[in-house]
Amino acid sequence: MNSQIIFFILSSLSLVSALFVVFSKNPIYSVMWLIVCFISIFGHYLMLNAQFLAIIHLIVYAGAIMVLMLFTVMLLNLNKESEPHKSPLPKVAAIISGGLLLLVLLAAMHSGSLPGYISPDLTDTGYVQKVGIKIFTDFLLPFEMTSILFIAAMIGAVVLAKKEKH
């Protein structure tokens, strides 16, 4: 019963903050609301007993990516005057693609069968040890592929940053 109350509080928090991200006029406020949204999702992961995923979500998204976003927004110095006039076309495209995504999700929910409910307290699949063993046995190849992709991206970033030197 208690976890249900916490779930409703967290869910409403994530929904309300997500709405604020979209509707804030000031981009800095959007970023701040997105951080609140991420932290509430961190809470959801904890409720599902997925501790590793929860903390990685907090470190990577709330801690690193949002700092980058905040940096960008702060240094771009967004003023109302400098904002170029936008055509309504992207808005229409966004509404159509968002609606299509919603449709697909609903269809998936409708046709797919959900597996039986397992209480998160009874499983330990979300613990670091379990996730680590899974990654290094069953999913070794995808894991190594991802790391190669990451290294390529990192080297690319360094090369791009160093380009202006000479």
Place this chain on the structure above:
Amino acid sequence: MTIFIFKAVLIFIIFLISLGIAAYSTYAERKVAAFLQDRIGPDRAGPFGLLQPLADGVKMFLKEEIIPTVSDKWLFILGPCLFMVTALMTSAVIPWGMPLEIGGKIYKLQVADLNIGILYILGVVSLGVYGIMIGGWSSNNKFALLGAIRASSQMISYELAMGMSVIAIILISNGSLSLTAIVESQKGLNWNVFYQPVAFLIFIICAFAECNRTPFDLPESESELIGGYHTEYSSMKLGLYLFAEYINMFISSAVISCLFFGGYNFPGLDYLNTVLPVNLVSLISIGILFVKIFFFIFFFMWIRWTIPRFRYDQLMRLGWQILMPLSIINVLVTGAVLTFFNK
């Protein structure tokens, strides 16, 4: 339900202790500075100037509150609050001592024994950047913005080496991320600092950088940036920033003691456990942990008056080109030794 009440009381006590130690750190900082520079230091308020933090606090509260008219008011207020909240949140996973026994029940002296304890600390530390960034940006002041950018890029850079150095500790303490397990694996004098001196060195340098302490206090270097990210802050908002920094110092001292110096462990703990009652041993272990913490707080201050400030490019080079590779090599060597010699 009793466990709930116990945790609530524990949280409240840790909160009070954090604030108390932060308050007296300001006093200790000036006394240590005075001692190192052969002066007397504050001695007017109360015996030996012991009431000085109280006087400072009252002064901070009574000062005029100025909010720049061109800044974003809500973000300006949010900045110091965020910084304070994240500073206080880190203490949740630190094991403060041996378990207490009340009415036949055993209570752990830890708010939350998370399976991911050390990652939780790294996560909350990475959130600490927001308080500084928001505060610096919303001040609408070039110096404040420069200070905020310096602070956040410095904290992001040193987080990496810090996390890498912790991996070596996790490797030698049976692969557990829980701080209780890490402390438990250092029974007696079996402290991690003797097995992982390089990791300790990297971690403590990164801790200095994360706390924005000298020699890495570039975000607020008075000679270049006036006061850095809190230039525009006055009254208790400035007080919150300064206070939260001392809380960060206290918590990082606690984390260093737990990771490298055995936490509440000391030689002879097992012997005492057989002779003395459980609660007395528990209190002694808390005392031992606090002795270690106080030593590291003193160490932070000692360094401040010994080593001058770095230049910004030197700081970045140290973080990315020296500490980062060093910590990766440390992880590799530790892993190789564990695999081939099986400690």
